[in-house]
Amino acid sequence: MLPMTGIALFYALASFGWWKRMLADAREIIDAGFGLTPLLATIHALSTALFFTSLLIITFTRKQPIHRERRLKGWLLPVAVTAAVSITGMGDPRELPLAVSLVATALVVFGMIFTLYALRFLGRHFGVVSDVRGLVTNGPYAWVRHPLYAGEAITLAGVAIAVASPLTVFMFVLSMFLQVWRARTEEESLRTVFPEYRDYAARTPMLIPGFRFSRSPQPASASGD
Numbered sequence: 001m002l003p004m005t006g007i008a009l010f011y012a013l014a015s016f017g018w019w020k021r022m023l024a025d026a027r028e029i030i031d032a033g034f035g036l037t038p039l040l041a042t043i044h045a046l047s048t049a050l051f052f053t054s055l056l057i058i059t060f061t062r063k064q065p066i067h068r069e070r071r072l073k074g075w076l077l078p079v080a081v082t083a084a085v086s087i088t089g090m091g092d093p094r095e096l097p098l099a100v101s102l103v104a105t106a107l108v109v110f111g112m113i114f115t116l117y118a119l120r121f122l123g124r125h126f127g128v129v130s131d132v133r134g135l136v137t138n139g140p141y142a143w144v145r146h147p148l149y150a151g152e153a154i155t156l157a158g159v160a161i162a163v164a165s166p167l168t169v170f171m172f173v174l175s176m177f178l179q180v181w182r183a184r185t186e187e188e189s190l191r192t193v194f195p196e197y198r199d200y201a202a203r204t205p206m207l208i209p210g211f212r213f214s215r216s217p218q219p220a221s222a223s224g225d
Contacts, residue, residue: 006079010086011056017090018049037101041093044105044162047112051155052089054116058126065131067193074130074189077182084175088156091163100161107158114140115151122148130186132193137200143209145200146183150207153179180206 022045028038069075096104119126121139126148140147153176160172183206190197205211 007082008056008059010082011052011059014086014089015049015052015056018045018052021045021092022049037098040101040105044093044101044108044158047105047108048089048155048159051108051112051115051152052086054119058119058124065133067132067189069130069189071130071185074185077178077185078129081175081178081182084171084178085152085156088163088168088171088175089159091159091165091168093162094164096162096164104158104161107161108155109158111151111153111155111158113151115148115155118147118151130182130189132189135190135194135197135200137204142204145187145204145206149179149183153207183207 022042025038025042025045029042032038093104118140121141122136125134125136144150156172156175160168187197187201191201
């Protein structure tokens with residue numbers, strides 16, 4: 001219960017910070033008049049706020065697991081990832097060249113939309129620790145095994161570009177490393193509960209369509225060997 005409370009708190013703090021930032025940016029548009037830079041900042045802050053708020057809400061609406069995580073790494077990794085993700089999302093965006101602001105905003109908006117799209121299919125199977133709540137292989141899960149994490153990575157890349165501090169960049173890189181480790185830990189649990197997951201993993205990349213970080217498990221043979 002304590003790790004879940006901490007994870008929810010991290011999401012809540014990041015969400016609050018970006019909602020506050022969005023209101024400040026919107027107020028600047030009202031006070032100073034329309035401008036492309038404050039408009040991009042407002043869209044960026046709104047998208048990031050929606051991203052963290054969505055993660056916070058779905059944390060409390062999940063199904064009961066059909067397989068409980070017993071390993072220490074299955075609990076510690078999600079907490080570490082959430083901390084890194086939330087710290088990445090807590091910095092204040094800098095004044096950037098327009099082209100850079102456009103790239104950062106586009107990444108955040110696209111990443112947020114893709115995250116929500118993945119959540120639409122994952123639904124209440126969403127997990128934080130490596131509990132198993134079901135197996136989803138349709139929609140974006142037919143393209144990659146972890147589209148939710150892919151959407152998060154795209155969003156956070158935009159945030160890291162916008163904040164552009166050494167701490168933010170470091171925490172973004174750290175969160176990506178931990179996220180891949182977390183994904184592999186989750187897959188170990190999924191293969192335990194769903195033997196067919198090995199075949200699914202063998203034909204479906206982890207995060208990027210057409211790209212594999214390492215050799216995936218081979219499909220099971222007809223004899224089951």
